[in-house]
Amino acid sequence: MAASPSSVTVTVPAVVPRMKLGSQGLEVSAQGLGCMGMSASYGPPKPEPDMIALLHHAIAAGVTFLDTSDLYGPHTNELLLGKALQGVARERVxxxxxxGVSFVDGKRQVRGDPAYVRAACEASLRRLGVDCIDLYYQHRIDTRVPIEVTxxxxxxxxxEGKIxxxxLSEACASTIRRAHAVHPITxxxxxxxxxxxDAxxxxxxxCRELGIGIVAYCPLGSGFFSSGEKLMDSLPKQDIRRNLPRFQPENLDKNVKVFECISExxxxxxxTPSQLALAWVxxxxxxxxxxxxxTKIENFNQNLGALSVKLTPDExxxxxxYTATGNVQGDRHHQMNNTWKNSETPLLSSWKYE
Known part of the structure; x- marks a missing residue:
């Protein structure tokens, strides 16, 4: 059983700590806010006024590290953030x-060629309504283009001051090293x-050898550590989690045992179990x-409470x-070819620009 509301004593910190991300000077809130689910992937887009209110609440609370992508929607999540940030001092965020990921004739395509990189950046700047992006990731690695070129x-x-x-996102160690040799990766x-x-x-x-910061997405197991198998009861038909291997019946029955241990x-x-899982990260x-x-202020506040959860070495x-090898069933994605396990790119010396 998950911890009941009456048994939860963790409070939201009065001040969200700041941290240095990487070794090039970027400073962010010690916990960020992933914005994808507001517009895409986890069912239909959520009501815009509610999401803008949530974003304003996050910034006021001190969670200023906001994560989006031109893929989310596509484009609509960046547009949402652009609207939410109107009137917000740029230095507060x-x-x-x-x-890096686009759709051509309905088919997903990963691109890292220079023309696309530039066009994508300029389009994101327009949608976000800003002159400069603080941190610009290559979302997925284009295995046809040397990482040095991208x-x-x-x-x-x-x-040029545009970023x-x-x-990098979902990049293997060798790709990270090659990229970092061209320009420091933050x-x-x-x-x-x-x-x-597995990372x-x-x-x-x-990353630690090179002084690169680590940004952990899906730290709550795509919501699994919030409510376990009950999560499946509330997912819309369009929610991508319905297709993830770990949420399939043959795997979920076994993974629920992991959730029960964390809940205890x-x-x-x-x-709460989610606070404990997030505190571990x-x-x-x-x-x-x-x-x-x-997508809910209540859940945002609960997540923020994880900053106050302290774990002993034994805990x-x-x-x-609980999640040792063999205890967790199923891959984390149904398309593992789009992860760091397949992010090697051609060597620059053997590549010809097309």
Missing amino acids: DLATKF IGELKKLVE KYIG AVQLEWSLWSR EEDIIPT LAKRKGC HHQGQDVCPIPGT KVELES
Whole structure:
């Protein structure tokens, strides 16, 4: 059973801490806000006035690191943020968006060629209504184009003042190294949670060696650590989680046992399972910034309470034992070819621009 509201004692911190993300000077709130679900992927777009109110609430609370992408919608999430940020002092927000995935004739296409990089950036600037993007990620790696070519164009955008810092999302260690050699990479975004830990073997150590910040998306297991199997009862038909391997019946029955263990520890600590799972991510290091997404102010406040949850070394080990190898069933994506496991690009020396 999950911790009941009456048993939860964790409070929202009065001040959200700030942290240095990477080693190039970017500073963000220690917890961000993933904005995808407001406009896409998790069912129909949510009412715009409600989402703008949520964004304003987040900024007022001190969560200023807002994460979006031109893919979300597509485009509508950036437009939403653009509307929400009208009248908000630019220096109050740490704005991150992404490029690299487009749809051509209804088919998904990953692109990293220079012309596309530039066009995507300029379009995002217009939709967001800003002169400069704080952190601009390559959302997925174009395996047809050397990473040096893509980063080379991003470097030009930095020099032109259109973006401040460069990031990568779902990139393997060798791709990160090659990119960083062209221009310093400030952050790598990857899926990291109690049940998605495969990046710990190679990617995270590489980031730390190079002084690159780590941004953890889906830190709540796409909502699983909020309500377990009950999550499936409320998902709209269009929600992409209905297709994720870990939510399929043959895997969900086994994964529920993981949630039950986390819930029991949360009950002992006087917090919710989601706060406990999110606190675990925060305890991975001062270079890690999780970006849980939500569409409700109540859930946002609950997520913020995770910053006040303190784990002992023994509790951390206990949590990790619940999701040890073999306990979690199913891949994290149904299209694993779109992850860091397949992000190698051609060598620059062997590539000809087409």
